[in-house]
Every structure is written in C-alpha cells, then in structure tokens.
Amino acid sequence: MKNTVTLVGFAGNNPETRETQSGAKITSLSLATSRSYKDAQEKRQTETEWHRITCFNGIGKSVAKHVTKGAMLMVTGRIHYTRWTDQNGTDRYGCEIIAEQVDFLAKPKDAKSADTTAACELALAG
Template identity: 75%
Template sequence: MKNTVTLVGYVGNAPQVRETQAGATTTRLSLATSRSFRDSEGNRQTETEWHRITCFNGTGKSVAEHVAKGAMIMVTGRIRYTRWTDQSGTERFGCEIIASQLDFLSRAKEAVAQAPGKRRAG
C-alpha cells in the first residue's frame, strides 16, 4: 500500500515556522489547486481546493527561506487525517499533506503575474 500525493498550485499565505520543544522545525502553509470544467449549460467554471501543507526540518527551513505568498510550487508527500475534540466538546476532523519534497516552479512575483485573471496587459 502507498500513501502518496503530488499537488501543484499557488501558495496562499506566508509560511508559518515553529520550533518544537525537541528542536525540530515545523513549517506550515496553504496551497490552492484549481480545476476548470464546463457545467451542464456550457459555462466555464473553476473549482479551487485549499490544502494544508506541513514541512519538517530541512524541507521546512528551505520553504521558510524561499517561498512567499503567490509562488507556484509542487509538493509531494503523504496525506494525514487527524481527529480531535475542541474545547466545547465538538469532535473535529482535519486533513493535511506532510511534505517530503517541494519543488519551486516560480517566484511569488512571477506567479501572481501569471495567475488566471491577474495577467499583465500587453
């Protein structure tokens, strides 16, 4: 069995870096992926999904140094589901991607200029 996912999308926020008590680095960011399709009336539609990405240690440090909001990246990793009970007693569920590899496909300024609906005129 294998739990592997590869996502290509735009970074939605600046990476958030935290250090654990054991000294490990954890970096989190959000990633937007989109798909376009035609609805039953022939109109073009776009669906955007948001993914929580978590990077550890070396990968996390590299992400924190080189990734900014708007950059296009490719993330390879595994899906991890979590379940917890919040302070009000409500059971909550979550899903995140634990990154094992991250490739930089653009710098943030390039990504924003090339993103759909944000192209430069000319």
C-alpha cells in the same frame, strides 16, 4: 500499500514556522489548486481547493526561507488525517499534506528577482 499525493498550485500565504516543545521546527503553508470544467450550460467554471502543507527538517527550513505568497510549487508527500476534541467536547477532524519533496516552480509574479522560473528540488533528507 501507498499513500502519495502530488499537488501543483500557488502558495496562499507566506510560510509560518513554529517550534514544538521538543525543539523540532515545523513550517506550514496553504496551497491552492484549481480545476476548470464546463457546467451543464457549457459555461467554463473554475473550482479552487485549499490544502494545508506541513514541512519538517531541511524542507521546512528551505520553504520558510524561499517561499512567499503566490509562488507556484509542486508538493509531493502523504495525506495525514487528525482527530481531536475541542474545548467544548466536540470531535474535530483535519487533513494535511506532509511534504516529502517541494519543487519551486515559479516565484510570485510581482517578485523583483530576474530568475522567476528557477526550479529547486528539495528531497526529504534521511
């Protein structure tokens, strides 16, 4: 069995890092992916989907340090579903991508750095 997903898209926000009660650091961000297609009237349409990305350990540290809103990323990881009950007793469901590898494909277009196409690969460490 295999649970693997690869997404290429743009960071929708600057990464946010939080710390768990046990001291583990978790970095999260949203990633936008888009697809184009022709509708029944042959007009070009674009559909954007938003994905929650969660990064742990060294990947999270590097993402927090180097990623800003608008950066193009390739994220490889696994799909993780969650279920919880809110304060009103309603069952809620969520889906996130647990990142196992993040490739930095391009910085945001307004970035001041001359190296806008640097690709840095971060593999999941141990």
